[in-house]
Amino acid sequence: MDQQLKAALDFSNYQQTFSIQKKVLKERITAKLTYGFNGGLFRIDRNLLTFVDMLCAKGRTSGVVLLDVNENPILVDDLEAFREELFQRYFEVTNEYFDQYQKIKKSRSVEKLISQ
Amino acid sequence: MTRGILIYAHNNRTVDYALMAIISGGLAKKNLQVPVSLITDISTVEWMKESNIFNHATDIFEHIITVDRPATANQRHLNDGQTGQMVPFINTNRNTACDLTPYDRTLLIDSDFFVLSNSLGEYWDIDIDVMLGDAINDIYNDSRTGYLDRHVSDTGVKMYWATTVMFSKNSNAKLFFDTVNYIKENYSQFADVFRFDPRQFRNDIAFSIAKHILDGYRQTDIGSLPPVLSALDKDILHGVNGNTLTFLVDYKFTNSYCAAAISDIDVHIMNKQSVIRHKQALLELI
Numbered sequence: 044m045d046q047q048l049k050a051a052l053d054f055s056n057y058q059q060t061f062s063i064q065k066k067v068l069k070e071r072i073t074a075k076l077t078y079g080f081n082g083g084l085f086r087i088d089r090n091l092l093t094f095v096d097m098l099c100a101k102g103r104t105s106g107v108v109l110l111d112v113n114e115n116p117i118l119v120d121d122l123e124a125f126r127e128e129l130f131q132r133y134f135e136v137t138n139e140y141f142d143q144y145q146k147i148k149k150s151r152s153v154e155k156l157i158s159q
Numbered sequence: 160m161t162r163g164i165l166i167y168a169h170n171n172r173t174v175d176y177a178l179m180a181i182i183s184g185g186l187a188k189k190n191l192q193v194p195v196s197l198i199t200d201i202s203t204v205e206w207m208k209e210s211n212i213f214n215h216a217t218d219i220f221e222h223i224i225t226v227d228r229p230a231t232a233n234q235r236h237l238n239d240g241q242t243g244q245m246v247p248f249i250n251t252n253r254n255t256a257c258d259l260t261p262y263d264r265t266l267l268i269d270s271d272f273f274v275l276s277n278s279l280g281e282y283w284d285i286d287i288d289v290m291l292g293d294a295i296n297d298i299y300n301d302s303r304t305g306y307l308d309r310h311v312s313d314t315g316v317k318m319y320w321a322t323t324v325m326f327s328k329n330s331n332a333k334l335f336f337d338t339v340n341y342i343k344e345n346y347s348q349f350a351d352v353f354r355f356d357p358r359q360f361r362n363d364i365a366f367s368i369a370k371h372i373l374d375g376y377r378q379t380d381i382g383s384l385p386p387v388l389s390a391l392d393k394d395i396l397h398g399v400n401g402n403t404l405t406f407l408v409d410y411k412f413t414n415s416y417c418a419a420a421i422s423d424i425d426v427h428i429m430n431k432q433s434v435i436r437h438k439q440a441l442l443e444l445i
Contacts, residue, residue, distance in 0.1 A: 056417050056418075059408075059410055059417035060417050060418045060419060062300070063298065063299060063300075063408065063417070063419040064419065064420065066298075066300065067298065067388075067419070067420075067421050067424060070296070070388060070424060071276070071423055071424040074276065074278035074385060074424065074425075075276075075278065077278065077281050077385070078281060079280075079281035079282055079283065079284055079285055081284070082284055082285060082286035083285070083286070084281065084282070084285050084382070112382075113287070113380060113381065113382040114380065115286065115382075153417075153418050156418070156420070157403075157405050157418050157419065157420035158400075158403075158420070159420070
């Protein structure tokens, strides 16, 4: 019984650390998906990527005004270059997220979790 | 347009804020690639010389600006994990930042805020004159923070965190800092109106109320800096391994700890003594 209890407590402790590591990783990724541009601030997410890609597909590629996270209008002179930057950052960061998340998921002890 | 970081440090007999500012400033300079300046007082400078850290200070800080040490009766209970003590808290002159900063755009940070990433670099060009840390973001989760960590009082306004403040040196920012000063000088009266405890001056409260007033007595979405990821003072900085900081997190406030590790993300470490214990390893990160 004592051993079972110890195993349960160890697992509980592991779960606490696991959830902190997941939270901190998510915060880090959110920070990296924040993009300051021309006086505005953009959150690089699926909405922004799709909207910008759609505008480019419609041929609206220069002198485009986008609303940033604070709902301020921000002029984007070259929307295709802006799209390139967004996509590059998005894939860089989400790939990092995937790699780091896999490492956390595969770490089966507190020691391994905090050494990632 | 010049950009830079500003840190205030006034030592007391218990906490070596100058050393904390050197570590914090060094990390900020390294990760944000901008100059850092220190606002301090003569006795703190003398202490830096006496304790042989002044050469670090001159390496890291572009300017060391000495001002009169603010007179304050502020006392604060600082925990160091399971133990704690009352210490004087000399922090009542942040309102001078706009006048004293040598930079056009300034990131003002607390000496216990450690910049381990370049994410605040995205905010330099944001077209907003004054931005404050949006909220506290507990390293564990929301269960350890309460209403009074998010509001200035039970019936008061939203609490921003003055741990991080970014501002432009212009008339709007000057007005903001003058308002902070006015609130500081009339703290008891504002405590009556906004229903907070006036016994200890808190920058977070003065800054939050100044923002509330200047935003037109309402909560707005004008824009702010990211929530401040914080390890509370019951938590313990346990180790520094490469760029990774490991913590013991007192997740239920019952002295039951779990482990956590962070890297490549900015963090506010409220347990100052545990930072001091790791000064050598932290200085090596710079």
